[in-house]
Structures are given as structure tokens and as C-alpha cells.
Amino acid sequence: MSDPSGRLYYKNNRVKQLRAFCYTAQTGSISRAAERLFLSQPSVSLQIQALERELEITLFERRGPKITLTPDGKALYELALPLVDGIDALPARFAERYQTLQSGRLDIAAGESSTLYLIPDLLKNYMDRYPDSPVKLHNLVSADMLSALRNDEVDFAIGSMLDLPDDVAYRAVYSFDTSLILPFGHHLAGKERIELDDLASEELILPPKHLTTWRLVNLVLQQHNIPYEVRLEVGGWEIMKAYVERGFGIGIASNICITGREDLVVKPLPSVFPRRTYGVMWRRGRFLSPQAKRFIELMQPGFFDDPGASPQAEPRGDNRVFVPSGSPAAKPQSSS
DNA sequence: CACGCTAGGTAAATTTATGT
DNA sequence: ACATAAATTTACCTAGCGTG
Incomplete structure (x- = not known):
């Protein structure tokens, strides 16, 4: 009953069929395979039948209560076993990789000032608490910082930004005269x-x-x-x-x-020189990794507490972006 | 007897229709 | 566009049957 339209229904679980088949071939018994699969015997029997029907081959020779693999069956078994094993090993392999993600690297982009004067204490704190999480500091100027954020090359950036593009969120944490x-x-x-x-x-x-x-x-x-x-x-x-x-x-x-x-x-200096704020920037909509959140929490406890962690939230009443009106220098240099 | 097969019923998954 | 409800399909189970 192969679909003439060629459409693949995901519910037609070929892997399930192949797994049932492989287990049956290994044990030489449908009932035995069913046991291992935590299924009923008919279920396995039907899976194999479906496979035979869909592939238009005979996999087992049924001679009474005994079944034996046909040459076709043997051929399919050799083909199918690596696939089934591969699929079944997937969770373990993923877990392996997920482990490294959990203790995964933290990538922070920052300008020179932040790297030199802001980050050292924070990083000390962070590394004391999470000694297994490696960190990479990307020392970038603001334009490069933006592209690093946009390309997800870094988890977030720390710095000061005069003109902020729409796709980047910023929240000030510090401010300096x-x-x-x-x-x-x-x-x-x-x-x-x-x-x-x-x-x-x-x-x-x-x-x-x-x-x-x-x-x-x-x-x-x-x-x-x-x-x-x-x-x-x-x-x-x-x-x-x-x-x-x-x-x-x-x-x-x-x-x-x-x-x-x-x-x-x-x-x-006189106040015409505005206070500069320094804070956290991230690509709007980016899901921050656990380690990124932990670091930011160290910068400002409660950073993520307010609902939605609204990027619009005002930072402790500071003037956060300095945009002199009527100045040509205030034009954002868009990179797209 | 041991084993696989078919039938009939149930729960879950998935699609379609409908409402916000 | 997204969420919910109804309808349909699928997967599976138990029970009973047939066969070497």
C-alpha cells in the first residue's frame, strides 16, 4: 500500500518496522522480539507484514511455529541493523553532546574598556562559581560587536553603545561620568x-x-x-x-x-559630557544559554526577574543612549 | 503444545474545522 | 495568526483460532 503520490507520512514509522524486524531476526522469534520491544506479539507480527507488503519482498519463511530468514530477509537485515542501532543510540549521543553544551563555553563580546575594567571582577566571580565553564572573551569594537551578536557568534555583549539598532536589545547596568x-x-x-x-x-x-x-x-x-x-x-x-x-x-x-x-x-568635566552607560546587549529574540544568564545575573542580580525580562526596561533611571538631536554623527551606520 | 495469525475494541495521535 | 474542539486515523491490546 505504498502511496502513489509519493507523500511520506511520518506516522508510517519505517524505523519501528525495521526495529521489530531486526529484533525478530536476531532472536528468531516474533514473540521473543515482542518481549524485548515491550509490545504484543501481534504488533510485531503486523509490523513485519507491513514491511513485507511495502517492500514487496518476503522476509521470513513461515513453517508452522518456526520462522526462518529468507535471503531477502538476510539482505535487509544487514542494511537495517546499522540504521536501527544508529537511531537507538541517538539519545545517548545527544546527551553526550548536551553535556558539553551544559558546561559549554560562554562567549562574551566586549570592547576594551569593558574587558579591562568591568569584566575582570565579574569573571573572577563567575569562574569561582562555575569552574567547569570555559569562557571566551571577544575583544571587539562596537561595529564588530554588532555583527558578532547578529551572527550568534557570542552569547551577549558588554559595552556602551551610542546608537542602537532595532534588532539588538540593550540594558544598562553601569553608568560612568x-x-x-x-x-x-x-x-x-x-x-x-x-x-x-x-x-x-x-x-x-x-x-x-x-x-x-x-x-x-x-x-x-x-x-x-x-x-x-x-x-x-x-x-x-x-x-x-x-x-x-x-x-x-x-x-x-x-x-x-x-x-x-x-x-x-x-x-x-561639565555635564555637557553625558554619563555613559555600560550594559548588556543581545540579539533581540535570542535565547540566552544558562551560562549566559548566570553571568548576567552576577552583573545585576534580578536581571531576569521582571516578567519577560523586557529589554525596554529603563536602567536605574540613567540616560541610556546619547543621541544629540540634529547631529549627523547620530545617524546609525546600518550594516545591511 | 508452542507459536503465529486474525478480529474486535480502546486509547492516543493527528488532521480538519471552528472560534478568538 | 493562534488556540480549541470535533472527527478521523493509527497503533496497540486481548482473546480466540489454526497449524505443524
Whole structure:
């Protein structure tokens, strides 16, 4: 009764038939096979009949109460046994793999600041608690971070994002002010309150142009018509601090990188430099792995508590995305 | 007697129809 | 589009029958 339309009904369980057949061939008895399969004898008998009918071959020679494998039956048995074994071993094999998934790797994308100043303590905590879960830190700039999120190359990202695409969810967890960092003895170091104008014609040290901070500083200073000169462009906060310490110029840095161990003067900047928030980003709709959730819970206990873990939830009243109105730099650079 | 086969009934799975 | 209800199909069981 093979379907002339060629349509495959999944209820026509060929594997079940083959399993019944293989067991019968092995034991040389339908009843015996039925026992092993926890089925009734007729059930197995029917399975074999169906198989014979559908394949249009005879598998067993029925001679009274005895059955013997025909040559066709022998041939099919050799073909069928690996299939049945393969299917039946599937749960075990999957469990094997699932095990490695459970203690599976945690992939975190993060920018330099997060990697350097935010993640170490978190990671220490995480690894103390879950020593068997390996972690990979993907040190990426924000554009690469987005594509890593979109391609599911990472579980989530930690960082700060100026303009957020629709397909990525963000929740701020930390926020930091921006400060001016000066070498000791700099003429601004003794000043009570730093104004924006004070920055004019100072010799600035800034992080590279492709990083968010550069854009931010550039934006703020241009908007307020503060002329400035970049004396030195450096690769990161640590380098910037080192060069400020040695008197190459002054730097504008997010407080995230101020550890208190620096050998320099830190002055708060006027509030035109917005607080930057740092938090968690993930591809909208992504199912977060258990280990990812555990890590995020360490960052912010209760992160997943509110129903639906709404990505829209406001982060502790911070201004989370800095989008200056009417600025060309605020246009999101879409990568599609 | 031991074993496989057929029949008739039941529970579960699956599809179709219907409502929100 | 999704959820629920009704109808149909399928898988299986027990019981009884036939055969070497």
C-alpha cells in the first residue's frame, strides 16, 4: 500500500518496522522480539507484514511455529541493523553532546574598556562559581560587536553603545561620568571647576577615531565651538593614562578606566559630557544559554526577574543612549 | 503444545474545522 | 495568526483460532 503520490507520512514509522524486524531476526522469534520491544506479539507480527507488503519482498519463511530468514530477509537485515542501532543510540549521543553544551563555553563580546575594567571582577566571580565553564572573551569594537551578536557568534555583549539598532536589545547596568585627566602640576590641575572653555587650545590625547569616545568628545566640542587640537592619538585608556602621566597632554576619559591607582589628577568635566552607560546587549529574540544568564545575573542580580525580562526596561533611571538631536554623527551606520 | 495469525475494541495521535 | 474542539486515523491490546 505504498502511496502513489509519493507523500511520506511520518506516522508510517519505517524505523519501528525495521526495529521489530531486526529484533525478530536476531532472536528468531516474533514473540521473543515482542518481549524485548515491550509490545504484543501481534504488533510485531503486523509490523513485519507491513514491511513485507511495502517492500514487496518476503522476509521470513513461515513453517508452522518456526520462522526462518529468507535471503531477502538476510539482505535487509544487514542494511537495517546499522540504521536501527544508529537511531537507538541517538539519545545517548545527544546527551553526550548536551553535556558539553551544559558546561559549554560562554562567549562574551566586549570592547576594551569593558574587558579591562568591568569584566575582570565579574569573571573572577563567575569562574569561582562555575569552574567547569570555559569562557571566551571577544575583544571587539562596537561595529564588530554588532555583527558578532547578529551572527550568534557570542552569547551577549558588554559595552556602551551610542546608537542602537532595532534588532539588538540593550540594558544598562553601569553608568560612568566623563573626566578630565591631567598630569600633576598642570595649570588646570589646581582649578576648582573645569569649564568647557578651559579645554580650548589644550593639547589633547584621545583614543583612536573608530572608538566611541572619540566620536563623543569630537561631537561635544564641535557643538560648543571649542577649538581643540589632538596632540596624540593613542590605542586605549591605559596608554592614554600613561602618556598623560608623562605630560604629553591632557586626556578626556570615561570614569570606567579610573581605578584610583593612577599617578595623575582627575577632574570632573561639565555635564555637557553625558554619563555613559555600560550594559548588556543581545540579539533581540535570542535565547540566552544558562551560562549566559548566570553571568548576567552576577552583573545585576534580578536581571531576569521582571516578567519577560523586557529589554525596554529603563536602567536605574540613567540616560541610556546619547543621541544629540540634529547631529549627523547620530545617524546609525546600518550594516545591511 | 508452542507459536503465529486474525478480529474486535480502546486509547492516543493527528488532521480538519471552528472560534478568538 | 493562534488556540480549541470535533472527527478521523493509527497503533496497540486481548482473546480466540489454526497449524505443524
